[in-house]
Amino acid sequence: MSHVVFVLVPGVHLLDLAGPAQVFSMAGDFGQPYRLSYVADQEEVCSAQGLPLAAHTQWPELNADDLVVVPGWRASTLRGGPELSRSVLERLRAHHTAGGAVASVCAGAEALGRAGLLDGRRCTTHHHLQDELAARHPRAIVVRDVLFTTDDRVVTSAGIASGIDLALHLLAVRHGPALAAQVARDMVVYARRNGHEPQASAMLRHRSHLDDAVHRAQDLIDARFAEPLPLAYVAASVGVSERTLTRMFHRATGGLTPLRYQQTLRVERAEHLIGHGTTVEAAAREVGFQDVRMLRRLRSRAPSEATG
Known part of the structure; x- marks a missing residue:
């Protein structure tokens, strides 16, 4: 002991x-x-x-x-x-x-x-x-x-x-x-995280705004980021048009579209899985990418490009 x-x-x-x-x-x-x-x-x-x-x-x-x-x-x-x-x-x-x-x-x-x-x-x-x-x-x-x-x-x-x-x-x-x-x-801890992972996940980094509709859209994307989420579906879920949601999302998150936000969550989760020994191919499937090449492209981008 x-x-x-x-x-x-x-x-x-x-x-x-x-x-x-x-x-x-x-x-x-x-x-x-x-x-x-x-x-x-x-x-x-x-x-x-x-x-x-x-x-x-x-x-x-x-x-x-x-x-x-x-x-x-x-x-x-x-x-x-x-x-x-x-x-x-x-x-x-x-x-x-x-x-x-x-x-x-x-x-x-x-x-x-x-x-x-x-x-x-x-x-x-x-x-x-x-x-x-x-x-x-x-x-x-x-x-x-x-x-x-x-x-x-x-x-x-x-x-x-x-x-x-x-x-x-x-x-x-x-x-x-x-x-x-x-x-x-x-302990019902979501996942054991590696030390090098960022203190603030993407789910936190883009939540400092005060737009309720965008927060509701983010809640939906956070919960189902590995699923196909057409913009029309997300917009209808929060009661605004696609164009309005895109404009509001861009303003509230500092330049992200709903799709970019979803991709950011997918890449962040994939990086976590890869850091724990999962292959790139398996991680891509786990987070919802149909083609592993998309994950590789997003991972190879500079952070500002991958999340902007």
Whole structure:
């Protein structure tokens, strides 16, 4: 049994903590039990969502097989985050020096940075905090717009839910991808994502507008992007003409047509499948391309061309 220790700071985000904790807890249901502990500088920590959390003030004995995780916390800037005690930073450094792994979710990367563990290493954090992390820790190699990074037993992940991806990745590395897939399935996680996948999927990147009709059209395309969706059908579903929908869609999404949006979703899903070992031909069929050459053409385009 391995030990996973979560370091709790005031204002900790519940999902930053609960997502990875759930992953490691459920691993025991498939024969790989983990012991979970929660430590802090005080016996009770209030989460960002107002739920008080109990913690131990004494750290357990750890060895090189164990993992220390720093979940993120609520703060508009890293500078404005909670105080991190010297003892916590020393513990993080000591565990890594002894051969152990340390990990962070979202703003938790700041703790690793203050401990000196990001110097010369690849790392990431929430996309809103990446520039500040790079400025505060200039020796760190901040990788932008990825879900997680691993570098010399230092593992960092992006915002909130990406902590689940990080934990599933660590299970896959240690116990094989089958266990990670079993845990993901039981957690009803849509798919185990690779670290290099973007933090914001196409379903999120083009949703910052306020046009209800376009949102309804996107809802339909999101749910059925692998199916043939004639423009006339999509337009009728949201109660506008084809020409009106095209014009509204183009304006709301920054230049996309409904077809281009559908193709973007297909290519993004195909890239995910290929990254997990699916052949290009099988991925093309899975996402609805009748001709694999169309997928190859779209993949070969520059990002701005493939999605514009």
